[in-house]
Amino acid sequence: MRASDYSDVETTEFLLAALEQASEAVVIVDADLLVSHFNAAAESIWGVARADILGLDASCLGLADLQPNSEITIRRCDGTRLRASASVSRVGIGDRSGYMVFVRDITAEVERRERIALLNLVADKTTRAVVVTDRNLRVVYTNAAFSGMFGYTATETQGRQANELLARRLTDRKTLARLRRRICDGRGDEEEILAYDRDGNEIWVSATVKAFHNDRGRIKYVFALLSDISESKQLRSLQQLIMGALADELPLTEIADRLCRRVEVIAPDVVASVLHVDSDGLVHPLGGPSLPDDYCRALEGVAIGPNIGSCGSAAYFGTPVLAEDLDTDPRWQPFKTRPLAVGLKACWSTPIKAKDGRVIGTFAFYFRERRAPSRWHQRIVDACVQLGALAIERKEARAQIARLAYHDMLTGLPNRTQLRQLVNQAIDDGRGKQLALIFLDLDHFKDVNDTLGHSAGDALLVEFAKRLRARIQSSDLLGRLSGDEFVIVLPNCDPARASLVASNITAALASPIWIDNRQVPISASMGISIYPDNATDIDTLMQQADAAMYQAKQAGRSTHRFFSADMNRLAEQRLVFSAALRQAIANDELRLVYQPQTRTVDGALYGVEALSRWHDPELGEVPPSKFIPLAEEVGLIEQIGLWSIREACRQMAAWRRAGLDVPCVAVNLSPLNFQNAKLAAVVAETIAANGLPPEALMLEITEGVLVNERTAAIETMNAIRKLGVGLSLDDFGTGYSSLSRLAHLPIRELKIDRSFMRNIERDASALAIATAVVRVGQSLKMAVVAEGVETEGQRKLLAGLGCDVVQGYLCAPAMSPEAFERWLVDHVAGQARAMRKSVDEAHSQPTPSLLVASTSG
Numbered sequence: 001m002r003a004s005d006y007s008d009v010e011t012t013e014f015l016l017a018a019l020e021q022a023s024e025a026v027v028i029v030d031a032d033l034l035v036s037h038f039n040a041a042a043e044s045i046w047g048v049a050r051a052d053i054l055g056l057d058a059s060c061l062g063l064a065d066l067q068p069n070s071e072i073t074i075r076r077c078d079g080t081r082l083r084a085s086a087s088v089s090r091v092g093i094g095d096r097s098g099y100m101v102f103v104r105d106i107t108a109e110v111e112r113r114e115r116i117a118l119l120n121l122v123a124d125k126t127t128r129a130v131v132v133t134d135r136n137l138r139v140v141y142t143n144a145a146f147s148g149m150f151g152y153t154a155t156e157t158q159g160r161q162a163n164e165l166l167a168r169r170l171t172d173r174k175t176l177a178r179l180r181r182r183i184c185d186g187r188g189d190e191e192e193i194l195a196y197d198r199d200g201n202e203i204w205v206s207a208t209v210k211a212f213h214n215d216r217g218r219i220k221y222v223f224a225l226l227s228d229i230s231e232s233k234q235l236r237s238l239q240q241l242i243m244g245a246l247a248d249e250l251p252l253t254e255i256a257d258r259l260c261r262r263v264e265v266i267a268p269d270v271v272a273s274v275l276h277v278d279s280d281g282l283v284h285p286l287g288g289p290s291l292p293d294d295y296c297r298a299l300e301g302v303a304i305g306p307n308i309g310s311c312g313s314a315a316y317f318g319t320p321v322l323a324e325d326l327d328t329d330p331r332w333q334p335f336k337t338r339p340l341a342v343g344l345k346a347c348w349s350t351p352i353k354a355k356d357g358r359v360i361g362t363f364a365f366y367f368r369e370r371r372a373p374s375r376w377h378q379r380i381v382d383a384c385v386q387l388g389a390l391a392i393e394r395k396e397a398r399a400q401i402a403r404l405a406y407h408d409m410l411t412g413l414p415n416r417t418q419l420r421q422l423v424n425q426a427i428d429d430g431r432g433k434q435l436a437l438i439f440l441d442l443d444h445f446k447d448v449n450d451t452l453g454h455s456a457g458d459a460l461l462v463e464f465a466k467r468l469r470a471r472i473q474s475s476d477l478l479g480r481l482s483g484d485e486f487v488i489v490l491p492n493c494d495p496a497r498a499s500l501v502a503s504n505i506t507a508a509l510a511s512p513i514w515i516d517n518r519q520v521p522i523s524a525s526m527g528i529s530i531y532p533d534n535a536t537d538i539d540t541l542m543q544q545a546d547a548a549m550y551q552a553k554q555a556g557r558s559t560h561r562f563f564s565a566d567m568n569r570l571a572e573q574r575l576v577f578s579a580a581l582r583q584a585i586a587n588d589e590l591r592l593v594y595q596p597q598t599r600t601v602d603g604a605l606y607g608v609e610a611l612s613r614w615h616d617p618e619l620g621e622v623p624p625s626k627f628i629p630l631a632e633e634v635g636l637i638e639q640i641g642l643w644s645i646r647e648a649c650r651q652m653a654a655w656r657r658a659g660l661d662v663p664c665v666a667v668n669l670s671p672l673n674f675q676n677a678k679l680a681a682v683v684a685e686t687i688a689a690n691g692l693p694p695e696a697l698m699l700e701i702t703e704g705v706l707v708n709e710r711t712a713a714i715e716t717m718n719a720i721r722k723l724g725v726g727l728s729l730d731d732f733g734t735g736y737s738s739l740s741r742l743a744h745l746p747i748r749e750l751k752i753d754r755s756f757m758r759n760i761e762r763d764a765s766a767l768a769i770a771t772a773v774v775r776v777g778q779s780l781k782m783a784v785v786a787e788g789v790e791t792e793g794q795r796k797l798l799a800g801l802g803c804d805v806v807q808g809y810l811c812a813p814a815m816s817p818e819a820f821e822r823w824l825v826d827h828v829a830g831q832a833r834a835m836r837k838s839v840d841e842a843h844s845q846p847t848p849s850l851l852v853a854s855t856s857g
Contacts, residue, residue, distance in 0.1 A: 025084075025103035028091075029058045036098065045084065045105055047076035063101055071106070082107040129205075129226040135219040137162045149228055151198035162224070166195040170202075170268045183211045183222060192229065194268070202376035204230045204266065230376060234266045235383045242387040246394060252276075255391045256287025259384060264290060267380055271344060271366040274352075274388055276395075277304060277315045277359055286361070286392075295338040304359075307331045310349035311362040318359050320350040325370045339366065348373050350381050352388040360392045408480040410458055411465040419479035419487060423538045426477065426491045427531060435491050435531040436498035439545030440468070440505075442484035443523045443557040448515075456515045463513045464522060471504050486524075487542070495530055495562065502526050502560035509558075523558035525549050534563050578634045580616050581627055585639055590614050592647050594665070595814040596823065597785060597807040600799045603831060605824065606785075607664035607698065609807065610648040611814050612640060637670040644668070646686050649697060651817055653690035660824060666698040666728055674701065675712050680719035687725070694724030698749065702730050714745070721746035728785070732773055743780055750777045754788025757808070761793050774801045 016037065019026045025045045028037035035058055038050035046053075046061065058064055062072055063086070074082050087102045129146035133139050139157045147153055150166065157165060167176065171194050182189040190208045197203055208225040241262055245255045260272035273288035281304045285296040302308060304315040309332050314321040323329040324346050326336045332347075339347070344366040352361035363384045365377060373381070406418035414422060426435060442464060449457040461484065468478055468486065477489035490498055505524065512519040527548025529541045544563040551561040584590055594608040614622045631637040648665045655662050673679055687694055699720065717727060728749035729742070752773050756766045770786070777784035786798050789808035798806060812823050 022102075025101075027058070027061065027063065027101040027103065028098055029063065029101065030098040031096070033058045033064065035061070042103065045076075045082070045103060046074060047078055047080075071110075072103075074103075083110040131157075131162060131224045131226065133162050133222045133224075135222070137222065139165070140221070146226070149197070149203065149226070150195075168196040168200065170194055171196070179207070179209060183209055184219070194266075195226075201374045202230075202267070203228055204234045204376075230379060235379065238262050238266065238380075238383060239387060242391065246391060252391055252395050253286050256388070257289050258287075259387060259391075260287045260289055263380055263384060267365075267377060269367065269369075270377065271368075272384075273311070273362075273364040273366065275299065275311050275315075275362045275364070276392055277361050281315075283311065283315070283362075291366070292338055292342055298335075298338070309335045310347040311364050314349040314351045315359045315362050318351050318353070318357075320348065322346075322348045322372060324372060343368050345370050346372075348377070348381075350385055352385045352392060354389060354393055354396070360396070361388055363388050411462055411480050413465060413486075414477070414479040416479070416481050419477070419481070419489075420538055422477050422479070423489050423541075426489060427538075430491055430531075432532065433492045434494050434533065435489065436493040436495070436501075437529050437531065437541045437545050438488040438490070438498065438502060438560070439527045439529075439542065439549045440486040440488065440524045441526075441549050441553070443525055443553075444521075445484040448520060452515060452518070452520070456520070459515050460513065460520060460522065464509075464524070467508045467522075468505065471508050472501065487545075495528070498528050498530070499560070499562075502528060506558060506560070525552035525557050526560035527552055527563065528560060529563045574630070577619065577622070577627070577630055580619055581614070581622075581630060581636060582634070584614055584616065585636060585643070588643075589616075590640065590643065591816075592644060592651065593814040593816055594651075594820045595807060596812050596820070596827070597666075597805050598811050600795060600803055600806050603827075603834075605661070605663065605827065606805045607666060608662060608820065609666040609668075609700075609814075610644060610651075611668070612644060632670065632672075638672045638676065641667070641669040641673040642682060645683060645697070645699075649686050649690045649692055652692055652696055654817075655821070656692075658821075660821060662824070664696055664698050664726070666700050668700045668730065671702060671713065674716045677712060677716060679716050680723060683720055683725055684723050687723075695726065698726040698728050700728045700730040700751070703732065717746050721748075731787075742776075747780075747782060749783045749785060752784065752786045752803070754808070757786060757788040757790070757794055761791075761797060767797075770798070770803075771801055774798075774803050777804075778802060 019037065020039045022039060022041060025042035026037065026039045027035060027042055030036045035053050035056055038053045042053075043050055053061070062074060067088070069085070069087050072084055072086050074084050076082070083106050085104050085106050089100045089102075091098055091100050126143065127145055129149045130141070130143040131139060131146055132141040139160055139162055142152070142154050142157045146157070152165060163176065167173075175191050175193055179189055179191050179193075190206060192204060192206050195203050195205050206227045206229045210223050211219045212221045212223060214220045238259075242255060242259055245258055250258075256274040260274060263272040264270060271288075271290040273291055274286045276284045276286050278284065283299055283302050283304060285299050288296050299311075302312065304312045306313055306316050307330065308316070310321045310323050313331055321331075323332055326332045326339055326345055326347060329336075339345075346367040346369065347364055348367070349362050349364040351359045352363055354360045363381060365373060365381070406415060406421075407413065408415045423435075423437070442460070445457065445460070448460055461480075464484075465478070465480070465486070468488065472478060472488060472490070475491060477487075477491075479487050479489075481487055488501070490501060493501075505526070509522050509524060512521045514520070527545040527550065529535060529544035529548065531541055534544050535541045548561045548563040552559050555561065591613050592610045593613050594610055596608055597606040598604065599606050612624060612628070614624075614627050616622055628637070628640075631640055644667045648667050652662060652665050683697070683699070687697055701717075721727060726748040727746055728751055729747050730751045731753040732750045750773055752770055756770050758766070760766045760770055774784050776782075783804045784802075785805040785807055786794075786803050787807050789795055789798065789806040789810045791810060795806055795810055812820075812827075815823060
């Protein structure tokens, strides 16, 4: 061996020994990508002995496709993983070449980097501004909320002093100094500070500041969390101050003074002023504690106008007026001397308006420099003009209390108190002459309120009042009692003229009105009482007219009735029945009877309908046609509906325990039940308590639920269908259902009203309606039930139409639970006999020759 060769070997061994001692993993791969060197650090990183790796392809280490510098994931033999950085260098010695790979474990570094990225992500997602500075208050980090709040990008903030970014002339330096001392003491603190954004707009912030120290106890970083409290706290405190003063009934001047003083605290660069503008357009200073007294006195009684400073012009035009330079603004020339003398150089005034749009005052900012208002100033003024309006309107309201005490606010008509006085005066003035009192009640007014909202209801009442005024004489009296109840008093009027006036009113209401681009029909029911024929005092006259109005409602609405002695008897009877019904519900004295529903084709039991019955010990058997409408009028119908659900489910559970197969029970509910958002929960609780499947219950609703399009009712219907409980549309075809709405509602069943059954075999119109209902049900995949079926001819006709179910006296009347049980046993037995007979008759028929031929062949 030559000396030069020996020297190369020795050098190679030295380099390999050095690589063996390296802290980084070193892997040498030859030109064939086979591992030729694998040092101790590589064994540690991969967790494998070099003897198991040398000579293998580098791909087993995940090193086949490395770039010069990259990060890789190493899968160790024990299943664990780590992140590493890999640096690849190509090396060549003589005619040999290969690759040297240096690998370093960076798992901890990657985890730290990911934690930092996560913290940055969290910080950028918060709505509060975050700023981190070094010990000299130079910014090292700001989050996205900081950029959104103050307008600076993260790059623009780097290295700049925090005070330079956020503080301006009116920032309280004492507060900043106090905060800095507490940071240095290691306590940290929270302060409210007036800061500024990049454009110079004021922002009140709540700053929570904390210092972080290094191992030697020296401040390394300062962390600040900033929240915009301009509206949430500063404006709220302003509102609370004034609302408290209003609640304490302080004088208007005291309230205005407090308002101005508080504004000057949260906006230190302004001087505030409040003026009142009376009905004659004259101004009266209310508040301006920082303005010269003689200047305020000089403004007293000045008339508003197009060139009367900022406030007079703002009040005149009803829009804000800005004078950026009082010295040169032509509107200020007669008034500028005193403000300029005390250093006020600009003025911005905003009108204060009442709810009806009248200008009742002004709120002004005076500035000590020539400038326009900032965004913060605008937010303050928006709040102050509302508070000023409340305060000034309260003063005006007190002057109107007497008038409001005797008039209806919506229509301006005399109210009940004033009407009593006017009627008594009319009786006295009439000296015994006849006087007619007409009691009017709008028909279906509640539907308008529930469907279109109370604003639409108010509009309807106002229009109603206008049409009534147009149909009476100037000497007649018109008043509003409450809600949709009105009274017309016709002095010196006999029954004939009263009837004519009522008829004219009915005609005047024949055309609908427009509300929110919708036509709304309008009509009224009227009751008439005559003085002194029926009564001689106002209270009795009103009671009698009210009773007569109720009779007009019963007669179909949109008409009038005169009071009679019989009506008084009926009214008393109604009170007796109402009290008895209320007692019956409280004592659980109602009961349910059940009418079967059978399938049209085979007569099998489809279900039963539960119907309420009431027997009173004194009143006797009260028919549903009487007590159900009464329950609706006196507010008991919802209780009856809930009781019916519970009782029907209890009975269904009892039948099923007794082995009786009753597929479903239908319960009638009022539209009011579906206004109750808790109805679905009650239904779910009831069927669960009785161990019933949801399909065992069907709830029947009327078309009124659909016509009014009540959102709450629709939501309740959807919630009930999600339970699996069925919904049936009762008396379909008698109302005004929209088929487009019906198709999108969770209805499972349609019921043809019994009124169409009476003449369905003779009346083409009744047959056409029944046919249409069946077709609608078929197209919407709903079952169709025909009520009131009494003859076999009706059943066959309905079967031919494809009607699914029949209900009526043809099958059975409504029965007590015990009677129904006997009926069901007999009905099932009868069906079985009919089935056997049908089978026997089929077997007795001769076998067709064709069948014989086919089977024998």
